[in-house]
Amino acid sequence: MSRDHMTLAVSGRTPPVFYKYQEQSETMSTNCKDAGKNRVVIKSTEVLADNWGKLTRYELSYRRQNGAQQELSREVYDHGDGAAVLPYNSIRGTVILTRQWRLPPHLAGYEDGLIEVCAGLLDEDNPVAAIRREAEEEIRMSLGPVEHVGTFFMTPGSVGERLHCFIAPYEGHPNTEAIGGVESEGEEISILEFTLAETLQMIEQGAIMDAKTVILLQHLALKTLTRSGVSSVTLF
Incomplete structure (x- = not known):
């Protein structure tokens, strides 16, 4: 077969x-990859842990759909x-x-x-x-x-x-x-x-x-x- x-x-x-x-x-x-382009500015990163995987905190500025800028803090785990x-x-x-x-x-x-x-x-x-x-x-x-x-x-x-x-x-x-x-x-x-x-x-x-x-x-x-x-x- x-x-x-x-x-x-x-x-x-x-x-x-x-x-x-x-x-x-x-x-x-390509549309999915570029949908948020130029809307996010990473201002700083801090590695909180780096063992089996890496945990990083990001401070960033996010532009909302109405044009307003919003300051955000996010943590991302990556292995x-x-x-x-x-x-x-x-x-x-x-x-x-x-x-x-x-x-x-x-x-x-x-x-x-x-x-x-x-x-x-x-x-x-x-x-x-x-x-x-x-x-x-x-x-x-x-x-x-x-x-x-x-x-x-x-x-x-x-x-x-x-x-x-x-x-x-x-x-x-x-x-x-x-x-x-x-x-x-x-x-x-x-x-x-x-x-x-x-x-x-x-x-x-x-x-x-x-x-x-x-x-x-x-x-x-x-x-x-x-x-x-x-x-x-x-x-x-």
């Missing part, structure tokens, strides 16, 4: 609906850009996710870890190289040809990270008994395999709460439906 004709079954109840994957190129709107990938199996209609403990959710009362797609920081790699590295580290698998979904700011009010998101096919079965991740970095990652229909139910039930994971799962489902020409399908 060629990569241009890989298909993915979405629904477990209705007859399978399929999506023809096509190559995408990363683009960025570099990242990449995420959702592996899928087109024959069985399955995807691979992970579960790992995260401190911020733990502090908010979620002690069992989050279900997530495979992801990590670029660490000076290009995004495709980074997700291939992370897939081998976290789920112990090699991926097929990758497709770029988009590049997103996940917390634009305070965090500088841009996340490059992808989907990619995989073959065979993951070893769900193995533990993924790099132990020296404190990682202890469970490898999970679900059908796409199951993951959509999990989103609705609140079992999947990670934003990048929801984006990629819903992208896969919505593109499957729209490319097949189906206007409505019962997924649950």
Whole structure:
């Protein structure tokens, strides 16, 4: 099966609906980049912390749409850009996710870890190289040809990270008994395999709460439906 004709079954109840994957190129709107040009003047910066990431306070002048100038103070946390990938199996209609403990959710009362797609920081790699590295580290698998979904700011009010998101096919079965991740970095990652229909139910039930994971799962489902020409399908 060629990569241009890989298909993915979405629904477990209705007859399978399929999506023809096509190559995408990363683009960025010039209008979006230039929308705030000349409206912001950075007056001073102060590094408040510089450990795993850098926390910087900015004093700036912002010109509002009515022409008035407003003096603002903002803090931005930056640990570099990242990449995420959702592996899928087109024959069985399955995807691979992970579960790992995260401190911020733990502090908010979620002690069992989050279900997530495979992801990590670029660490000076290009995004495709980074997700291939992370897939081998976290789920112990090699991926097929990758497709770029988009590049997103996940917390634009305070965090500088841009996340490059992808989907990619995989073959065979993951070893769900193995533990993924790099132990020296404190990682202890469970490898999970679900059908796409199951993951959509999990989103609705609140079992999947990670934003990048929801984006990629819903992208896969919505593109499957729209490319097949189906206007409505019962997924649950």
